[in-house]
Amino acid sequence: MSKTPLPIMQNRDDDDVERGDMWSTGQSKMHLPWQRPYATGTPLPGSPERHRSLDDSAQTSEADLNGNKILLTLKERVRHFVWTWFTMTMATGQLANVILTVPYEFHGQYAIGSIFFITNLVLFTFNVTMISLRFYWYPSTFKASLTHPTESLFVPASVVSLGTILTNITEFAVGNGKSGYWLEQTMVILFWIYCGLALAFTCGIYLVMWSTQTYTISQMTPVWIFPAYPLLIIGPHAGKLSSRVAPETALPIIVGGFCLQGIGFMMSLMVYAAFLYRLMTQKLPKESLRPGMFISVGPSGFTIAGVITMGQNLPGCIPENFMGVGQMAGTISLVMANWMGIWLWGLAIFFFITATFAVARALDHCRPIRILGCVFTCLLVAGWFFVFGMMIRAVILKDILWPQKQEDRDEGGWKTEESGLSTTASRSQAQQQYPEGSSRRQAGLLSAD
Structure with a gap:
């Protein structure tokens, strides 16, 4: 019996292009009917890029097809608004604190710090709104x-x-005569x-990690420290607040x-170990x-600022018989x-920005250290503007808020489901030219009897 080869390629008509529901392999215009795109816009292994919005079935121009452009709506981009955006408000808030604690006071210092404080409130509201929309949609x-x-x-x-x-x-409003006892x-x-809340989140995230994930030492990065950060800012906060409240309230803090x-x-x-x-x-x-390695110096910096500040406030709020020695306990603790x-x-x-001024106070306001802290504060302000500008640029260039670009991307054996389609292929599928469930015969590359 003679074998009649199946057609290798099929021509696509204009209706296929207009519907935007087919795939193109470049100039060959090969029609692979069994291929389905990822919901995130990432093609299957060995497949070309997608040429249309995830939810948009509108007409797609030939220029878009040739340019392999992916069009995502705002709603689709919000899907990739991840928790890492809150690091932006972490940095902005800490910058406001640093500006206000610069030892060499200057005209407009409080105003500049207040601007960053208000900016941080706006950014935090933006982050909460966007991530809430992500979870709602x-x-x-x-x-x-x-x-x-x-x-x-x-x-x-x-x-x-x-x-x-x-x-x-606490830094800008409590105890400065501009607010009341309330x-x-x-x-x-x-x-x-x-x-x-900090204790619950720190323990909860580590528990989730230990119960749902399997890590190897080769995957270890200092980011593993990050779940402990909610606890690490309690010390600096306690140091600021204890200096602005009554002694009987400050001691428990x-x-x-x-x-x-x-x-x-x-x-x-x-x-660290x-x-x-x-x-x-x-x-x-x-x-x-490698830039993430700098996360590992943060815990020491926050602890320095917190311990020294709390130690300096302790002698003024301890009772007479505290630990059996009274004021001596405060002096020793200091x-x-x-x-x-x-x-x-x-x-x-390497973490001078948070810790340097606290160390300078411990050394009787050491002038060289205070000057060094001021220099690094200026660098910190310049760095904030640079990073914020690059973040906006990354949004425009689709380097963030985009499928497979941020921390929600597929990695290892992790898979994300959307609209019934898996956003990543298994490792066995990734090693194949065609997805599971397809065959070379279906693709028209083998002859039939």
């Missing part, structure tokens, strides 16, 4: 964001942003609420701040991940806090 992404091996690490960034705002309010008591209540700051720092210290082991056995991370801050400063040598 795509409910499945909420659970996915909590269990994704990378995105879940940044969930606490939202809590840290909230804590930073509380610290800003705000002071409100901030004390919010401080304790934040402590419970300092004791609680020391305790929770210690939990966060010790957890970070244990992750894993990171050093990873460096010894796997060498440095690849180039694109000296120990200063020495501990200097010791940790060596570990956080």
